[in-house]
Amino acid sequence: MMARTHIAFASLMMVACSVGILQRMPQLHEVAIAGAAGLLPDLDHPKSTFGRIVPYISIPLAAVFGHRGFTHSILMVVVMVYLLLADHQNHNWPVLPLVVGYLSHIIGDMLTPSGVPLLWPMRQKFSFKLFKADGPMEQLIYRCCWVGIGYFLWVALGRPAQAWLQPVQQLLEAQLWQLWASGKVWLVYWVERLAAA
Numbered sequence: 001m002m003a004r005t006h007i008a009f010a011s012l013m014m015v016a017c018s019v020g021i022l023q024r025m026p027q028l029h030e031v032a033i034a035g036a037a038g039l040l041p042d043l044d045h046p047k048s049t050f051g052r053i054v055p056y057i058s059i060p061l062a063a064v065f066g067h068r069g070f071t072h073s074i075l076m077v078v079v080m081v082y083l084l085l086a087d088h089q090n091h092n093w094p095v096l097p098l099v100v101g102y103l104s105h106i107i108g109d110m111l112t113p114s115g116v117p118l119l120w121p122m123r124q125k126f127s128f129k130l131f132k133a134d135g136p137m138e139q140l141i142y143r144c145c146w147v148g149i150g151y152f153l154w155v156a157l158g159r160p161a162q163a164w165l166q167p168v169q170q171l172l173e174a175q176l177w178q179l180w181a182s183g184k185v186w187l188v189y190w191v192e193r194l195a196a197a
């Protein structure tokens with residue numbers, strides 16, 4: 001997947017996790033951290049967004065593990081969670097957004113045919129082969145991610161659209177009833193005339 005789709009997908013996962021599982025408003029900083037963490041696994045590619053920022057990390061990573069290697073595995077997630085929790089007393093790491101964003105990247109790459117070596121160091125790659133990276137399907141998924149974020153925000157805000165829609169709905173209903181009532185008068189008139197003819 002492309003960087004922007006990874007960011008959107010990671011943000012969607014974080015918002016869904018906040019609203020759907022934790023049942024609370026999504027926090028902006030958490031969504032931003034998840035979005036950034038959604039790019040982290042591609043540190044193993046010197047031309048990726050973060051890879052270009054820290055080439056002294058990405059170039060050795062690419063040389064040792066190759067692209068879509070260790071950084072795209074469950075083992076890496078376990079190591080990351082362990083390190084974050086171990087250092088939790090020194091730094092209050094935002095563990096949840098980091099893990100959600102990171103996992104979302106691995107899931108996202110699994111949707112494309114290249115797949116990911118989930119069980120690294122085993123070489124087997126796992127892929128749902130749903131769509132090609134940067135193809136029309138990915139463009140659609142990118143847009144759907146933002147629609148999804150909008151949906152969860154709407155849910156989190158207690159569906160306030162109901163409050164805006166209700167007066168409009170009532171107005172429309174009133175108008176339709178009036179239309180039906182006057183229409184009925186004409187209908188009765190014409191039916192009676194036709195019957196009399």
Ligand SMILES: [Zn+2]
Nearest residue numbers: 041042068109
């Ligand atoms: Zn990747």
